[in-house]
Amino acid sequence: MNTREKAIEKLIFICAAVSVAAVALITIFIFAQGMPAIQRVGLFRFVFGTTWSPTNGSYGILPLIAGSMAVTLGALVIGIPTGLGCAVFLSEVVTKRQAGFFRSAIELLAGIPSVVYGFFGLAIIVPLVRGLAGAVAPDAGATGLSVLSGAIILAIMILPTIVSISVNSIESVPNAYREASYALGADRRETVTKVILPAARSGIFSSIILGMGRAIGETMAVLLITGNVAVVPHSIFAPTATMTGTIAMEMSYAAPDHQQALFAIGIVLFVIIVILNGFAQVVMRRFGGAAA
Amino acid sequence: MENKFTVRGLNLYYGDFQALKNINIDIPEHKVTALIGPSGCGKSTFLRTLDRMQDTVEGARVEGQILFDGEDIYRRDCDVIKLRKKVGMVFQSPNPFPKSIYENIVYGPRVHGITEKKKLDEIVERTLKEVALWDETKDRLNDSALGMSGGQQQRLCIARCLAVEPEVILMDEPTSALDPVATAKIEGLMHELSKKYTIVIVTHNMQQAGRISDQTAFFLLGELLEVNPTDKIFSDPDNIKTEEYISGRFG
Numbered sequence: 453m454n455t456r457e458k459a460i461e462k463l464i465f466i467c468a469a470v471s472v473a474a475v476a477l478i479t480i481f482i483f484a485q486g487m488p489a490i491q492r493v494g495l496f497r498f499v500f501g502t503t504w505s506p507t508n509g510s511y512g513i514l515p516l517i518a519g520s521m522a523v524t525l526g527a528l529v530i531g532i533p534t535g536l537g538c539a540v541f542l543s544e545v546v547t548k549r550q551a552g553f554f555r556s557a558i559e560l561l562a563g564i565p566s567v568v569y570g571f572f573g574l575a576i577i578v579p580l581v582r583g584l585a586g587a588v589a590p591d592a593g594a595t596g597l598s599v600l601s602g603a604i605i606l607a608i609m610i611l612p613t614i615v616s617i618s619v620n621s622i623e624s625v626p627n628a629y630r631e632a633s634y635a636l637g638a639d640r641r642e643t644v645t646k647v648i649l650p651a652a653r654s655g656i657f658s659s660i661i662l663g664m665g666r667a668i669g670e671t672m673a674v675l676l677i678t679g680n681v682a683v684v685p686h687s688i689f690a691p692t693a694t695m696t697g698t699i700a701m702e703m704s705y706a707a708p709d710h711q712q713a714l715f716a717i718g719i720v721l722f723v724i725i726v727i728l729n730g731f732a733q734v735v736m737r738r739f740g741g742a743a744a
Numbered sequence: 745m746e747n748k749f750t751v752r753g754l755n756l757y758y759g760d761f762q763a764l765k766n767i768n769i770d771i772p773e774h775k776v777t778a779l780i781g782p783s784g785c786g787k788s789t790f791l792r793t794l795d796r797m798q799d800t801v802e803g804a805r806v807e808g809q810i811l812f813d814g815e816d817i818y819r820r821d822c823d824v825i826k827l828r829k830k831v832g833m834v835f836q837s838p839n840p841f842p843k844s845i846y847e848n849i850v851y852g853p854r855v856h857g858i859t860e861k862k863k864l865d866e867i868v869e870r871t872l873k874e875v876a877l878w879d880e881t882k883d884r885l886n887d888s889a890l891g892m893s894g895g896q897q898q899r900l901c902i903a904r905c906l907a908v909e910p911e912v913i914l915m916d917e918p919t920s921a922l923d924p925v926a927t928a929k930i931e932g933l934m935h936e937l938s939k940k941y942t943i944v945i946v947t948h949n950m951q952q953a954g955r956i957s958d959q960t961a962f963f964l965l966g967e968l969l970e971v972n973p974t975d976k977i978f979s980d981p982d983n984i985k986t987e988e989y990i991s992g993r994f995g
Contacts, residue, residue, distance in 0.1 A: 547802065628839035632901070635797060635833040636852035636908055637825045646851070651842050 482722060486715030498716060504682035504693075506702070506710040513717055518684040519599070519692035520721075523674055526603025526688065527610060527667040532660060534607065535614030536649075539656075542615070543622040544644055555619070562612035570676030573605040578677055585689040592689070597679030600688040605673050610663035617662065621655020622648060654736055661732040665725060671696040695721050746773040748912055748942045749794060754808035756789060756798070763789045765966045767808070771959075776934065776943045778953035778974065781963035782994065787946045790963065791914050794944065795831040796824050812912075829856060832910035836917045838897035840889035840904070845881050848889045848900060852908035871903035875933055895926025902933065913937065915945040919952065931956055950990060954978050962986045 490498050493511045501512015538558070542551040581604075582596030625648050633643040649656065671694075679691025680701060699714045706714055749771035756764035764786050771777050779787040792798040793810060796817060810817050817827055829852075840848050849871055850864045858864060868885065872878040877899045881892075889900055898918060905913060915934075919927040934943060934956050947953050953960050953974065960977040962970045962985075970983040981987045988994060 626839070628835060628837065629841055631797065631800070631833075631835060632839045632841065632904075633851070634800060635795065635828055635835075636855060636904070637828040638851075638855045639825060642855050646855075647841055 482718040486719040489712035489716040511713045515682040516695045520694040522599045523602035524667045527606030530607035531610045539618035566672040570673035573677040577601045594689045599685045602674045602678040606667045613663045614659045617659035618656045621652040625651045748773045750811040752809045757805045767968045775958040776938045778957035778960045779946045785963040786966040787963040831912045832905035833914045834918045837921045844886045846885040849907045871906045875899040875903045912942045
Protein backbone atom coordinates (compact mmCIF):
# COMPACT_ATOMS: atom_id res chain seq x y z
CA MET A 453 0.00 0.00 0.00
CA ASN A 454 2.73 2.38 1.06
CA THR A 455 4.92 1.74 -1.97
CA ARG A 456 1.90 2.04 -4.18
CA GLU A 457 1.03 5.39 -2.69
CA LYS A 458 4.59 6.54 -3.15
CA ALA A 459 4.52 5.47 -6.77
CA ILE A 460 1.27 7.33 -7.37
CA GLU A 461 2.69 10.37 -5.64
CA LYS A 462 5.69 10.30 -7.99
CA LEU A 463 3.42 9.89 -10.98
CA ILE A 464 1.23 12.88 -10.18
CA PHE A 465 4.32 14.90 -9.34
CA ILE A 466 5.52 14.21 -12.89
CA CYS A 467 2.15 15.35 -14.23
CA ALA A 468 2.49 18.61 -12.34
CA ALA A 469 6.11 19.01 -13.41
CA VAL A 470 5.22 18.54 -17.07
CA SER A 471 2.91 21.54 -17.08
CA VAL A 472 5.46 23.72 -15.34
CA ALA A 473 8.16 22.51 -17.72
CA ALA A 474 5.95 23.30 -20.70
CA VAL A 475 5.48 26.90 -19.54
CA ALA A 476 9.22 27.23 -18.86
CA LEU A 477 10.21 25.78 -22.23
CA ILE A 478 7.81 27.98 -24.16
CA THR A 479 9.06 31.03 -22.30
CA ILE A 480 12.71 30.19 -22.94
CA PHE A 481 11.98 29.38 -26.57
CA ILE A 482 10.17 32.58 -27.50
CA PHE A 483 12.65 34.71 -25.62
CA ALA A 484 15.60 32.97 -27.31
CA GLN A 485 14.04 33.38 -30.72
CA GLY A 486 12.69 36.89 -30.27
CA MET A 487 15.27 38.75 -28.16
CA PRO A 488 17.76 39.27 -31.03
CA ALA A 489 15.13 41.22 -32.95
CA ILE A 490 14.34 43.44 -29.97
CA GLN A 491 18.07 44.04 -29.40
CA ARG A 492 18.58 44.91 -33.04
CA VAL A 493 15.65 47.30 -33.29
CA GLY A 494 15.79 48.59 -29.73
CA LEU A 495 13.02 47.92 -27.21
CA PHE A 496 11.54 51.40 -27.38
CA ARG A 497 11.48 51.60 -31.17
CA PHE A 498 10.07 48.09 -31.36
CA VAL A 499 7.19 48.62 -28.94
CA PHE A 500 6.37 52.24 -29.79
CA GLY A 501 7.34 52.37 -33.46
CA THR A 502 4.30 53.18 -35.56
CA THR A 503 5.32 51.51 -38.81
CA TRP A 504 5.11 47.76 -39.22
CA SER A 505 6.67 47.05 -42.62
CA PRO A 506 9.02 44.10 -42.27
CA THR A 507 9.87 43.86 -45.98
CA ASN A 508 11.27 47.40 -45.74
CA GLY A 509 13.06 46.63 -42.49
CA SER A 510 10.67 48.66 -40.35
CA TYR A 511 9.63 46.86 -37.16
CA GLY A 512 7.34 49.06 -35.06
CA ILE A 513 4.52 47.07 -33.44
CA LEU A 514 2.48 49.86 -31.84
CA PRO A 515 -0.25 49.44 -34.50
CA LEU A 516 -0.48 45.75 -33.66
CA ILE A 517 -0.63 46.39 -29.92
CA ALA A 518 -3.28 49.04 -30.52
CA GLY A 519 -5.21 46.63 -32.75
CA SER A 520 -5.17 43.86 -30.15
CA MET A 521 -6.16 46.28 -27.39
CA ALA A 522 -8.94 47.83 -29.47
CA VAL A 523 -10.65 44.56 -30.36
CA THR A 524 -10.19 43.19 -26.83
CA LEU A 525 -11.59 46.31 -25.22
CA GLY A 526 -14.47 46.34 -27.68
CA ALA A 527 -15.16 42.69 -26.94
CA LEU A 528 -15.29 43.45 -23.22
CA VAL A 529 -17.53 46.47 -23.69
CA ILE A 530 -20.02 44.31 -25.59
CA GLY A 531 -19.38 41.02 -23.80
CA ILE A 532 -19.45 42.00 -20.12
CA PRO A 533 -22.96 43.52 -20.00
CA THR A 534 -24.34 40.82 -22.27
CA GLY A 535 -22.68 38.03 -20.33
CA LEU A 536 -23.64 39.40 -16.93
CA GLY A 537 -27.21 40.05 -18.01
CA CYS A 538 -27.39 36.52 -19.33
CA ALA A 539 -25.91 35.09 -16.11
CA VAL A 540 -28.39 36.97 -13.91
CA PHE A 541 -31.26 35.86 -16.16
CA LEU A 542 -30.22 32.21 -15.97
CA SER A 543 -29.56 32.12 -12.24
CA GLU A 544 -32.20 34.47 -10.82
CA VAL A 545 -35.09 34.72 -13.26
CA VAL A 546 -35.90 31.45 -15.01
CA THR A 547 -36.46 28.05 -13.42
CA LYS A 548 -33.62 25.52 -13.29
CA ARG A 549 -35.07 23.53 -16.16
CA GLN A 550 -35.39 26.50 -18.48
CA ALA A 551 -31.90 27.63 -17.53
CA GLY A 552 -30.56 24.20 -18.46
CA PHE A 553 -31.62 24.69 -22.07
CA PHE A 554 -29.96 28.10 -22.29
CA ARG A 555 -26.82 26.90 -20.56
CA SER A 556 -26.24 23.99 -22.89
CA ALA A 557 -26.71 26.31 -25.86
CA ILE A 558 -24.18 28.76 -24.46
CA GLU A 559 -21.72 26.03 -23.55
CA LEU A 560 -21.98 24.77 -27.12
CA LEU A 561 -20.61 28.14 -28.21
CA ALA A 562 -17.38 27.28 -26.43
CA GLY A 563 -16.92 24.18 -28.57
CA ILE A 564 -17.15 25.89 -31.96
CA PRO A 565 -13.74 26.12 -33.68
CA SER A 566 -12.52 29.69 -33.98
CA VAL A 567 -12.14 29.48 -37.77
CA VAL A 568 -15.89 28.87 -37.92
CA TYR A 569 -16.43 32.05 -35.91
CA GLY A 570 -14.22 33.84 -38.40
CA PHE A 571 -16.20 32.51 -41.28
CA PHE A 572 -19.48 33.42 -39.62
CA GLY A 573 -18.10 36.89 -39.00
CA LEU A 574 -17.05 37.24 -42.61
CA ALA A 575 -20.43 36.12 -43.91
CA ILE A 576 -22.74 37.89 -41.43
CA ILE A 577 -21.06 40.46 -39.18
CA VAL A 578 -18.79 42.13 -41.73
CA PRO A 579 -21.65 42.99 -44.18
CA LEU A 580 -23.75 44.28 -41.27
CA VAL A 581 -20.93 46.48 -40.06
CA ARG A 582 -20.33 47.63 -43.64
CA GLY A 583 -23.98 48.69 -43.84
CA LEU A 584 -23.78 50.44 -40.48
CA ALA A 585 -20.55 52.24 -41.41
CA GLY A 586 -22.11 53.27 -44.72
CA ALA A 587 -25.08 54.74 -42.90
CA VAL A 588 -22.85 56.67 -40.50
CA ALA A 589 -20.30 57.93 -43.04
CA PRO A 590 -21.34 57.19 -46.63
CA ASP A 591 -18.17 58.55 -48.27
CA ALA A 592 -15.62 56.67 -46.20
CA GLY A 593 -15.99 53.49 -48.25
CA ALA A 594 -15.64 51.16 -45.26
CA THR A 595 -15.33 47.47 -46.12
CA GLY A 596 -16.74 46.20 -42.85
CA LEU A 597 -13.43 44.49 -42.08
CA SER A 598 -12.91 46.43 -38.88
CA VAL A 599 -12.29 46.77 -35.17
CA LEU A 600 -16.04 46.60 -34.57
CA SER A 601 -16.44 43.31 -36.47
CA GLY A 602 -13.55 41.80 -34.53
CA ALA A 603 -14.97 43.05 -31.24
CA ILE A 604 -18.42 41.61 -31.94
CA ILE A 605 -17.06 38.18 -32.83
CA LEU A 606 -14.74 38.15 -29.82
CA ALA A 607 -17.63 39.21 -27.57
CA ILE A 608 -19.58 36.16 -28.73
CA MET A 609 -16.55 33.96 -28.23
CA ILE A 610 -15.97 35.07 -24.63
CA LEU A 611 -19.65 34.77 -23.68
CA PRO A 612 -19.44 31.12 -22.60
CA THR A 613 -16.54 31.92 -20.28
CA ILE A 614 -18.21 34.93 -18.70
CA VAL A 615 -21.66 33.34 -18.46
CA SER A 616 -20.75 29.94 -17.06
CA ILE A 617 -18.31 31.18 -14.42
CA SER A 618 -20.60 34.04 -13.42
CA VAL A 619 -23.63 31.74 -13.17
CA ASN A 620 -21.65 29.41 -10.93
CA SER A 621 -20.58 32.18 -8.62
CA ILE A 622 -24.06 33.72 -8.51
CA GLU A 623 -25.57 30.34 -7.71
CA SER A 624 -23.09 29.79 -4.92
CA VAL A 625 -24.29 32.95 -3.14
CA PRO A 626 -26.03 31.56 -0.06
CA ASN A 627 -29.81 31.55 -0.35
CA ALA A 628 -29.90 33.12 3.12
CA TYR A 629 -28.75 36.43 1.60
CA ARG A 630 -31.62 36.38 -0.89
CA GLU A 631 -34.13 35.60 1.84
CA ALA A 632 -32.77 38.31 4.11
CA SER A 633 -33.09 40.84 1.31
CA TYR A 634 -36.61 39.82 0.29
CA ALA A 635 -37.73 39.72 3.92
CA LEU A 636 -36.66 43.35 4.31
CA GLY A 637 -39.02 44.28 1.49
CA ALA A 638 -36.46 44.52 -1.31
CA ASP A 639 -37.58 43.59 -4.82
CA ARG A 640 -35.67 41.37 -7.20
CA ARG A 641 -33.74 44.17 -8.90
CA GLU A 642 -32.48 45.50 -5.57
CA THR A 643 -31.67 42.02 -4.33
CA VAL A 644 -29.65 41.24 -7.45
CA THR A 645 -27.76 44.52 -7.74
CA LYS A 646 -27.15 45.24 -4.06
CA VAL A 647 -26.73 41.81 -2.52
CA ILE A 648 -26.16 39.03 -5.03
CA LEU A 649 -23.80 40.62 -7.54
CA PRO A 650 -21.60 42.17 -4.82
CA ALA A 651 -21.45 38.81 -3.05
CA ALA A 652 -20.53 37.06 -6.30
CA ARG A 653 -18.08 39.69 -7.47
CA SER A 654 -14.88 37.70 -7.13
CA GLY A 655 -16.16 34.97 -9.44
CA ILE A 656 -17.58 37.51 -11.86
CA PHE A 657 -14.28 39.32 -11.90
CA SER A 658 -12.30 36.17 -12.67
CA SER A 659 -14.75 35.32 -15.46
CA ILE A 660 -14.00 38.70 -17.02
CA ILE A 661 -10.24 38.24 -16.72
CA LEU A 662 -10.42 34.79 -18.28
CA GLY A 663 -12.61 36.18 -21.06
CA MET A 664 -10.13 38.97 -21.63
CA GLY A 665 -7.28 36.45 -21.85
CA ARG A 666 -9.22 34.49 -24.41
CA ALA A 667 -9.99 37.62 -26.44
CA ILE A 668 -6.44 38.93 -26.52
CA GLY A 669 -5.04 35.54 -27.49
CA GLU A 670 -7.63 34.72 -30.13
CA THR A 671 -6.07 34.50 -33.59
CA MET A 672 -8.00 32.91 -36.39
CA ALA A 673 -11.37 34.61 -36.06
CA VAL A 674 -9.96 38.13 -35.78
CA LEU A 675 -7.48 37.40 -38.56
CA LEU A 676 -10.34 36.77 -40.94
CA ILE A 677 -12.43 39.82 -40.17
CA THR A 678 -10.30 42.75 -39.01
CA GLY A 679 -8.73 43.50 -42.40
CA ASN A 680 -5.12 43.08 -41.27
CA VAL A 681 -3.95 46.60 -41.91
CA ALA A 682 -1.15 47.48 -39.52
CA VAL A 683 -2.23 51.01 -38.68
CA VAL A 684 -3.40 52.38 -35.34
CA PRO A 685 -7.19 52.32 -35.88
CA HIS A 686 -8.77 55.79 -35.81
CA SER A 687 -12.37 54.61 -35.55
CA ILE A 688 -14.33 51.47 -34.79
CA PHE A 689 -15.05 51.09 -38.51
CA ALA A 690 -11.36 51.20 -39.43
CA PRO A 691 -9.51 47.99 -40.28
CA THR A 692 -6.74 46.90 -37.97
CA ALA A 693 -4.28 44.08 -37.34
CA THR A 694 -3.69 42.21 -34.09
CA MET A 695 -0.47 40.80 -32.70
CA THR A 696 -1.67 37.22 -32.90
CA GLY A 697 -3.13 37.58 -36.38
CA THR A 698 0.09 39.10 -37.70
CA ILE A 699 2.21 36.30 -36.29
CA ALA A 700 -0.04 33.65 -37.78
CA MET A 701 -0.26 35.28 -41.18
CA GLU A 702 3.35 36.27 -41.76
CA MET A 703 5.25 33.37 -40.20
CA SER A 704 5.01 31.20 -43.28
CA TYR A 705 6.80 33.56 -45.65
CA ALA A 706 9.01 35.52 -43.24
CA ALA A 707 12.71 35.96 -43.86
CA PRO A 708 14.95 35.23 -40.81
CA ASP A 709 15.01 38.82 -39.46
CA HIS A 710 11.29 39.14 -39.95
CA GLN A 711 10.74 35.79 -38.27
CA GLN A 712 12.66 36.89 -35.20
CA ALA A 713 10.55 40.03 -35.08
CA LEU A 714 7.42 37.86 -35.07
CA PHE A 715 8.79 35.91 -32.12
CA ALA A 716 9.50 39.23 -30.45
CA ILE A 717 5.80 40.07 -30.87
CA GLY A 718 5.20 36.80 -29.03
CA ILE A 719 7.36 38.09 -26.17
CA VAL A 720 5.33 41.29 -25.94
CA LEU A 721 2.08 39.31 -25.98
CA PHE A 722 3.47 37.04 -23.29
CA VAL A 723 4.47 39.97 -21.10
CA ILE A 724 1.08 41.64 -21.55
CA ILE A 725 -0.70 38.47 -20.48
CA VAL A 726 1.58 38.00 -17.46
CA ILE A 727 0.86 41.60 -16.41
CA LEU A 728 -2.89 41.07 -16.89
CA ASN A 729 -2.81 37.94 -14.74
CA GLY A 730 -0.79 39.64 -12.04
CA PHE A 731 -3.16 42.58 -12.06
CA ALA A 732 -6.14 40.25 -11.82
CA GLN A 733 -4.67 38.47 -8.82
CA VAL A 734 -3.92 41.70 -7.01
CA VAL A 735 -7.41 43.04 -7.63
CA MET A 736 -8.98 39.78 -6.60
CA ARG A 737 -7.03 39.65 -3.38
CA ARG A 738 -8.03 43.20 -2.54
CA PHE A 739 -11.69 43.18 -3.57
CA GLY A 740 -12.47 39.53 -4.01
CA GLY A 741 -12.90 38.50 -0.39
CA ALA A 742 -16.35 37.85 0.99
CA ALA A 743 -16.36 40.90 3.25
CA ALA A 744 -16.80 44.51 2.29
CA MET B 745 -57.17 43.04 22.40
CA GLU B 746 -56.58 43.76 18.72
CA ASN B 747 -55.65 40.87 16.49
CA LYS B 748 -52.69 41.56 14.21
CA PHE B 749 -53.26 38.45 12.11
CA THR B 750 -56.47 36.52 11.58
CA VAL B 751 -55.93 33.23 9.76
CA ARG B 752 -58.93 31.34 8.40
CA GLY B 753 -59.00 28.03 6.54
CA LEU B 754 -55.36 28.19 5.43
CA ASN B 755 -54.14 25.32 3.25
CA LEU B 756 -50.69 25.14 1.69
CA TYR B 757 -49.49 22.67 -0.90
CA TYR B 758 -46.05 21.90 -2.29
CA GLY B 759 -47.08 20.20 -5.53
CA ASP B 760 -49.30 17.31 -4.37
CA PHE B 761 -48.08 17.41 -0.79
CA GLN B 762 -50.28 19.32 1.63
CA ALA B 763 -48.02 20.99 4.18
CA LEU B 764 -50.67 22.97 6.06
CA LYS B 765 -54.23 21.75 6.69
CA ASN B 766 -57.04 24.13 7.50
CA ILE B 767 -55.18 26.44 9.89
CA ASN B 768 -57.27 28.87 11.97
CA ILE B 769 -55.55 31.15 14.46
CA ASP B 770 -55.64 34.70 15.77
CA ILE B 771 -52.37 36.45 16.59
CA PRO B 772 -52.89 39.28 19.10
CA GLU B 773 -51.01 42.57 18.91
CA HIS B 774 -48.01 43.22 21.22
CA LYS B 775 -47.95 39.62 22.38
CA VAL B 776 -45.47 36.82 21.81
CA THR B 777 -46.97 33.84 20.05
CA ALA B 778 -44.85 30.66 20.06
CA LEU B 779 -45.29 27.96 17.44
CA ILE B 780 -44.16 24.53 18.64
CA GLY B 781 -44.26 21.01 17.31
CA PRO B 782 -41.97 18.25 16.02
CA SER B 783 -39.79 18.74 12.91
CA GLY B 784 -41.71 18.80 9.67
CA CYS B 785 -45.01 19.69 11.36
CA GLY B 786 -45.44 22.85 9.27
CA LYS B 787 -44.70 25.49 11.90
CA SER B 788 -41.91 27.14 9.90
CA THR B 789 -43.97 26.92 6.73
CA PHE B 790 -46.84 28.60 8.52
CA LEU B 791 -44.57 31.34 9.82
CA ARG B 792 -43.38 32.00 6.28
CA THR B 793 -46.94 32.42 5.00
CA LEU B 794 -47.35 35.45 7.28
CA ASP B 795 -44.95 37.62 5.25
CA ARG B 796 -45.46 35.62 2.05
CA MET B 797 -41.86 34.41 2.04
CA GLN B 798 -42.95 31.00 0.80
CA ASP B 799 -43.77 32.78 -2.46
CA THR B 800 -40.10 32.36 -3.27
CA VAL B 801 -40.41 28.56 -3.07
CA GLU B 802 -41.08 27.01 -6.46
CA GLY B 803 -44.34 25.09 -6.66
CA ALA B 804 -45.99 26.34 -3.44
CA ARG B 805 -49.74 27.05 -3.55
CA VAL B 806 -51.90 28.69 -0.89
CA GLU B 807 -55.66 28.56 -0.21
CA GLY B 808 -57.67 30.35 2.46
CA GLN B 809 -57.33 33.70 4.08
CA ILE B 810 -54.78 35.56 6.16
CA LEU B 811 -55.93 38.97 7.34
CA PHE B 812 -53.23 41.41 8.45
CA ASP B 813 -54.82 44.42 10.14
CA GLY B 814 -58.04 43.32 8.48
CA GLU B 815 -56.64 43.09 4.94
CA ASP B 816 -56.20 39.84 3.06
CA ILE B 817 -52.50 39.51 2.22
CA TYR B 818 -53.18 36.82 -0.39
CA ARG B 819 -55.49 38.95 -2.49
CA ARG B 820 -54.16 39.61 -5.96
CA ASP B 821 -53.28 43.29 -5.60
CA CYS B 822 -51.58 43.00 -2.21
CA ASP B 823 -48.29 44.92 -2.13
CA VAL B 824 -45.86 42.29 -0.86
CA ILE B 825 -43.10 44.85 -0.43
CA LYS B 826 -45.25 46.99 1.88
CA LEU B 827 -46.29 43.87 3.76
CA ARG B 828 -42.70 42.78 4.32
CA LYS B 829 -41.78 46.26 5.51
CA LYS B 830 -44.41 45.88 8.24
CA VAL B 831 -43.73 42.21 8.90
CA GLY B 832 -40.03 41.59 9.43
CA MET B 833 -38.32 38.24 9.69
CA VAL B 834 -35.35 36.83 11.60
CA PHE B 835 -34.00 33.53 10.35
CA GLN B 836 -32.74 30.35 11.94
CA SER B 837 -29.04 30.91 11.24
CA PRO B 838 -27.78 34.46 11.47
CA ASN B 839 -27.58 35.73 7.89
CA PRO B 840 -25.96 39.15 7.82
CA PHE B 841 -24.95 40.34 4.37
CA PRO B 842 -21.23 40.18 3.59
CA LYS B 843 -21.07 43.93 4.16
CA SER B 844 -20.14 46.19 7.05
CA ILE B 845 -22.25 46.37 10.20
CA TYR B 846 -23.45 49.81 9.14
CA GLU B 847 -24.34 48.71 5.61
CA ASN B 848 -26.29 45.75 6.94
CA ILE B 849 -28.59 47.97 8.96
CA VAL B 850 -29.12 50.70 6.37
CA TYR B 851 -29.88 48.19 3.61
CA GLY B 852 -33.60 48.05 4.43
CA PRO B 853 -34.11 51.79 5.02
CA ARG B 854 -32.29 52.55 1.74
CA VAL B 855 -34.49 50.08 -0.13
CA HIS B 856 -37.48 51.97 1.24
CA GLY B 857 -36.15 55.29 0.04
CA ILE B 858 -34.21 56.83 2.93
CA THR B 859 -30.96 58.31 1.61
CA GLU B 860 -30.13 61.10 4.04
CA LYS B 861 -26.90 60.25 5.83
CA LYS B 862 -27.94 61.81 9.11
CA LYS B 863 -31.19 59.84 9.20
CA LEU B 864 -29.39 56.59 8.39
CA ASP B 865 -26.86 57.24 11.15
CA GLU B 866 -29.72 57.75 13.59
CA ILE B 867 -31.35 54.51 12.52
CA VAL B 868 -28.10 52.61 13.00
CA GLU B 869 -27.62 53.99 16.49
CA ARG B 870 -31.24 53.52 17.53
CA THR B 871 -31.52 49.91 16.31
CA LEU B 872 -28.14 48.83 17.64
CA LYS B 873 -29.12 50.26 21.02
CA GLU B 874 -32.44 48.44 20.85
CA VAL B 875 -30.63 45.11 20.47
CA ALA B 876 -27.97 46.06 23.05
CA LEU B 877 -25.18 45.92 20.49
CA TRP B 878 -24.29 49.60 20.33
CA ASP B 879 -21.54 49.64 22.96
CA GLU B 880 -19.80 46.66 21.38
CA THR B 881 -19.95 47.97 17.82
CA LYS B 882 -20.03 51.78 17.84
CA ASP B 883 -16.30 51.99 17.14
CA ARG B 884 -16.27 49.43 14.35
CA LEU B 885 -19.41 50.08 12.35
CA ASN B 886 -17.42 49.80 9.14
CA ASP B 887 -16.02 46.37 9.97
CA SER B 888 -17.47 43.36 8.24
CA ALA B 889 -20.49 41.87 9.97
CA LEU B 890 -19.06 38.42 9.25
CA GLY B 891 -16.32 39.02 11.82
CA MET B 892 -18.84 39.07 14.69
CA SER B 893 -19.76 36.12 16.89
CA GLY B 894 -22.90 34.13 16.07
CA GLY B 895 -24.90 35.75 18.86
CA GLN B 896 -23.82 39.24 17.81
CA GLN B 897 -24.68 38.43 14.20
CA GLN B 898 -28.16 37.34 15.19
CA ARG B 899 -28.69 40.51 17.20
CA LEU B 900 -27.45 42.48 14.20
CA CYS B 901 -30.02 40.66 12.06
CA ILE B 902 -32.72 41.67 14.53
CA ALA B 903 -31.45 45.27 14.39
CA ARG B 904 -31.50 45.10 10.59
CA CYS B 905 -35.10 43.93 10.80
CA LEU B 906 -36.03 46.74 13.24
CA ALA B 907 -34.43 49.33 10.95
CA VAL B 908 -37.41 49.26 8.58
CA GLU B 909 -39.76 49.87 11.55
CA PRO B 910 -41.87 46.75 11.32
CA GLU B 911 -45.00 46.11 13.36
CA VAL B 912 -44.53 42.36 13.53
CA ILE B 913 -41.34 40.33 13.87
CA LEU B 914 -41.39 36.72 12.73
CA MET B 915 -38.61 34.59 14.18
CA ASP B 916 -37.76 31.17 12.82
CA GLU B 917 -35.88 29.35 15.60
CA PRO B 918 -33.66 32.39 16.11
CA THR B 919 -31.53 30.81 18.83
CA SER B 920 -31.10 27.26 17.56
CA ALA B 921 -27.65 28.04 16.16
CA LEU B 922 -26.49 29.88 19.29
CA ASP B 923 -24.87 28.96 22.60
CA PRO B 924 -26.80 29.30 25.90
CA VAL B 925 -25.35 32.71 26.80
CA ALA B 926 -26.22 34.21 23.43
CA THR B 927 -29.63 32.53 23.64
CA ALA B 928 -30.31 34.13 27.01
CA LYS B 929 -29.43 37.55 25.57
CA ILE B 930 -31.77 37.10 22.62
CA GLU B 931 -34.57 35.91 24.90
CA GLY B 932 -34.14 38.96 27.13
CA LEU B 933 -34.25 41.07 24.02
CA MET B 934 -37.48 39.44 22.86
CA HIS B 935 -39.05 40.32 26.15
CA GLU B 936 -38.14 43.98 25.62
CA LEU B 937 -39.26 43.93 22.00
CA SER B 938 -42.66 42.48 22.81
CA LYS B 939 -43.63 45.79 24.42
CA LYS B 940 -43.42 47.51 21.04
CA TYR B 941 -43.81 44.75 18.50
CA THR B 942 -45.96 41.73 17.86
CA ILE B 943 -43.73 38.66 17.85
CA VAL B 944 -44.34 35.23 16.35
CA ILE B 945 -41.59 32.75 17.09
CA VAL B 946 -41.03 29.18 15.94
CA THR B 947 -39.08 27.20 18.50
CA HIS B 948 -37.97 23.65 19.10
CA ASN B 949 -37.23 24.47 22.65
CA MET B 950 -40.22 23.93 24.94
CA GLN B 951 -38.64 25.79 27.86
CA GLN B 952 -38.04 28.73 25.58
CA ALA B 953 -41.69 28.79 24.53
CA GLY B 954 -42.67 28.65 28.20
CA ARG B 955 -40.27 31.45 29.18
CA ILE B 956 -41.04 34.01 26.52
CA SER B 957 -44.48 33.54 25.03
CA ASP B 958 -47.98 34.65 25.97
CA GLN B 959 -49.75 32.29 23.62
CA THR B 960 -48.61 28.95 22.25
CA ALA B 961 -49.76 27.05 19.17
CA PHE B 962 -49.06 23.34 18.78
CA PHE B 963 -48.63 21.99 15.24
CA LEU B 964 -48.59 18.32 14.25
CA LEU B 965 -48.36 16.91 10.72
CA GLY B 966 -49.55 20.12 9.11
CA GLU B 967 -52.47 20.61 11.47
CA LEU B 968 -52.87 23.14 14.21
CA LEU B 969 -54.01 21.01 17.12
CA GLU B 970 -54.23 23.58 19.87
CA VAL B 971 -53.85 27.31 20.54
CA ASN B 972 -54.06 28.51 24.10
CA PRO B 973 -52.41 30.85 26.57
CA THR B 974 -48.93 29.50 27.27
CA ASP B 975 -49.68 28.89 30.99
CA LYS B 976 -52.62 26.72 30.10
CA ILE B 977 -50.79 24.77 27.37
CA PHE B 978 -48.00 23.85 29.74
CA SER B 979 -50.19 23.05 32.76
CA ASP B 980 -53.50 21.83 31.40
CA PRO B 981 -53.55 21.37 27.61
CA ASP B 982 -56.88 20.60 25.94
CA ASN B 983 -55.46 18.11 23.50
CA ILE B 984 -53.96 14.81 24.64
CA LYS B 985 -51.37 14.98 21.82
CA THR B 986 -50.19 18.36 23.10
CA GLU B 987 -49.71 16.90 26.53
CA GLU B 988 -47.79 13.92 25.16
CA TYR B 989 -45.52 16.20 23.10
CA ILE B 990 -44.86 18.63 25.93
CA SER B 991 -44.11 15.88 28.39
CA GLY B 992 -41.61 14.46 25.91
CA ARG B 993 -43.41 11.28 24.87
CA PHE B 994 -42.71 11.99 21.17
CA GLY B 995 -41.15 14.65 18.99
